[in-house]
Amino acid sequence: MAGEGLSVGAVAPDFTLPDANKAPVALSSFRGRQPVLLVFYPFAFSSVCTGELCQLRDELAxxxxxxxxxxxxxxxxxxSLKAWGTEQGFQFPxxxxxxxxxxxxxxxxxxFDKAGMALRGTFLVDVDGVIRFAEVNGPGQARDQVAWQRAVTALVLSRS
Structure with a gap:
């Protein structure tokens, strides 16, 4: 399997990826403006991923x-992402x-090289591009999103 993911305190690697509409999205475009929660997941349309991202959709506010x-x-x-996002009503890229x-x-x-997919990695990146929360779960292990919300709250409080 993959490693343990990047550590808290590491600088988040920049990237530019196409969204479901093929528009490029760069992590660096958020730097200096707002924190970013990166949610890696194995596959669209799979049951655990659908459950996780639907929970994220429902708690997006x-x-x-x-x-x-x-x-x-x-x-x-x-x-594939466009079809899945439309079907599920996701309001995030x-x-x-x-x-x-x-x-x-x-x-x-x-x-995860053997399966050609991402593990369930979650990274909260602050406005300076530094990872403030990191978690990696295996393919079949659903994440506890309460930990993400705690990390976001802690980040918001540290900016106040």
Whole structure:
């Protein structure tokens, strides 16, 4: 499997990936403006990923209210992400790390080479591009999103 993911305190590697509409989204475009929650997941349309991202969709207001941009990343194609995002009503960008295959997941040390997919890596990146929360779960292990919300709250409080 992949490694343990990047550590808290590391500088988040910049990237530019196409969203579901093939528009480029760069992590660096948020630097100096707002924190970003990066949510890597294995595959669109899979049951655990759908459950996790639907929970994120349903609780998105907590992140938006805190000024955090959510970016969800998988190795699926943009076309697949568009169909899935439309079906599920996701209101945050779904980014395609399809080609070069898994390069961003590799940069964050969450690429599962044997299966050609990202693990469930979650990284909260502050406005300076530093990782303030990091978590990596295996393919079948759903994440506890309460930890993300605590990390966002702590980040917001530290900026106050």
């Amino acid at each position: 907590a992140f938006v209210d805190a000024g955090v941009q959510v970016l969800a990343i998988s190795t699926d194609t943009s076309q 779904l980014l395609s790390d399809f080609w070069p295959h898994g390069e961003v997941a590799k940069a964050y040390d969450v690429f």
